[in-house]
Amino acid sequence: MPIRNIIILTLCQLISATGAIVVTTLGGIIGSGLASDPTLATLPVSIMVLCIAASTIPATVLMRRIGRKFGFALSSLSAFLACLLACLALYLQSFGIFIAAGATFGINLAFTQQYRYAAAESVDARFSPRAISFVLFGAIGGALVGPELILFGQFAVAEVQYLGTFLMLSMFYVLQSGLFLFLGSMRGEEAGAEHQPQRSLREIIAQPVFKVAVLGGAVAYGVMTFVMTATPLSMHVHDGFSLQETSRVIQSHVLAMYVPSLIAGLVIERIGVTRLMATGAVALIGACIVGLQGQSYIHYWYALILLGVGWNFLYVGGTAMVTRTYAISERFRAQAVTEFSIFGVAALASLMAGMIIHVYGWFTLIVVPLPMLALILIGLFRVRRDPLVGRIQ
DSSP states (O other): OHHHHHHHHHHHHHHHHHHHHHHHHHHHHHHHHHOSSGGGTTHHHHHHHHHHHHHHHHHHHHHHHHOHHHHHHHHHHHHHHHHHHHHHHHHHTOHHHHHHHHHHHHHHHHHHTTHHHHHHHTSOGGGHHHHHHHHHHTHHHHHHHHHHHHHHHTTTSTTSTTHHHHHHHHHHHHHHHHHHTTOOOOTTOSTTGGGSOOOOHHHHHHOHHHHHHHHHHHHHHHHHHHHHHHHHIIIIIISOOOHHHHHHHHHHHHHHHHTTHHHHHHHHHHHOHHHHHHHHHHHHHHHHHHHHHOOSHHHHHHHHHHHHHHHHHHHHHHHHHHTTSSOGGGHHHHHHHHHHHHHHHHHHHHHHHHHHHHHTOHHHHHHTTHHHHHHHHHHHHHHTTOGGGGOOO
16 A cells, blocks of 8 residues: 555656646746736746645645545646646737636645655655655656657647647646545544644644754755746846756756655665755755856856755755654644745745846855755754654654
8 A cells, every 4th residue: 555655646746747847947938928028927937836835724724624635636637727727828828817827736736745745644654754755756757758748749739839738738637636546545544543632733833843844844945946946047148058058957956856865765764864954954055155156057057956956855854854743643734834834935935036136146146045054054953862853653
């Protein structure tokens, strides 16, 4: 049963990553063609990120009531609807409908972020870090399939550019919805589990390890989103690099985000979760230091590689750490707070990145994350000996 769940979640992660890459890549391009004001070109993507943050708590509440299997299956159908809205927007040349498509994608992506918790709950607690990292590794397939889907579908419908891409993507989500129906049971879904004694949400949040775990995830996603969102603008618009060179750096970054998932879970078992998270924070600091050295192609490439690796170690570690701070019966409330915090920060970072890069430039942007990275290192040092860090439920 656990192996089946992990395989299904990994395949579904591949499909979700494919969709995210397609929407993120084409969002600004399509937006620039549909919007009457060019400055609003990236609005659909920004709305998508905001909807991820706004949907995290409702997504958790829904899955608590109907279970992860049916919650995930419904979310896949919402992505299918988003694809159809994008097709309609392209056919009618409607910017408003395309914004609605971005918002609906955001709702789906709020559920997608919960795959890692489902993986952790599908295995014995001691194997949770491996399960989390393995499922995240499925996004590698998305990094490879997404760009090909864009190119293959670009003129599949001759009259409307990119319509074919979204039609094919919609079929992926129908397949994904069906796959979720084969998910098996998970820890905490047995009868009576929800009625076990539970602490108040305030007690859960008050734990130092919980605070550091959530901070780690928020810093990881916030810094990554902040720098990655600004990089194409800095490289292509400000520094004149070609779209091919810019996309090569972004693709390398996405691979660096997920390839370390092959070893992250095993590393946690070997050296501990706080050391893995600290390594991730140091890698993110390294990305900032490299970025401050210059704005050549190689500087961007190395900075974005370190950004990807640092994100992975800090994010996977933060997820593994937070699962040790709550009882299985408390999981949905704790996860709702975690996800809202992480993606609230990511939404803010996405909105701020464009403004800072245009007004203050690359070097100022690269300096902004450093205080938060120092803060997470201090937090990790303070909780390194807390009994919860090594807890196995």
